[in-house]
Amino acid sequence: MTDVITAVPRDQIPFVWPKVAELLKPSLDLSRGRYSVESQFDRLIDGTDHLWVMTNDDHTEIVAAVTFNFLTYPAGLRVLQLLFIGGSGWKKWGDELDRKMTQLAEETGCECIEHCGRKGWKRTTKRMGYELEYVHYRKDIANVE
Secondary structure, X not given: OOOOEEEOOHHHHHHHHHHHHHHHHHHHHOXXXXXXXXXXXXXXXXXXXXXXXXXXXXXXXXXXXXXXXXXXXXXXXXXEEEEEXXXXXXXXXXXXXXXXXXXXXXXXXXXXXXXXOOOOXXXXXXXXXXXXXXOOOOOOOOOOO
């Protein structure tokens, strides 16, 4: 299989963004106001976050996208933080994406890869060596005047 995972240089993001935004929007919407399509675009353009795309075998169509960043916590733990993923074909490129992300994390001095998401990711990512540590819950409080 030819390599279907490609890092998108910052200067090329505007050209692929219409398709990428469409693929990432459902995941961004699940952030419940933490991120938007516009804020993710801005973070990619300013270099805070990074974008990889997955294409079909002949590289004629973007079928999925993933965004991530590098984070160093106050105590010094450096992580590759997977932010958003969307699209189709996980069974085809999921293992390769994990391999490449692991390699990148090692090359950049990260101590781990972390992400949060639906509970359904537990089953898929367990075989890749991830363990479920916790789930985020949220309760909205209505503004009372």
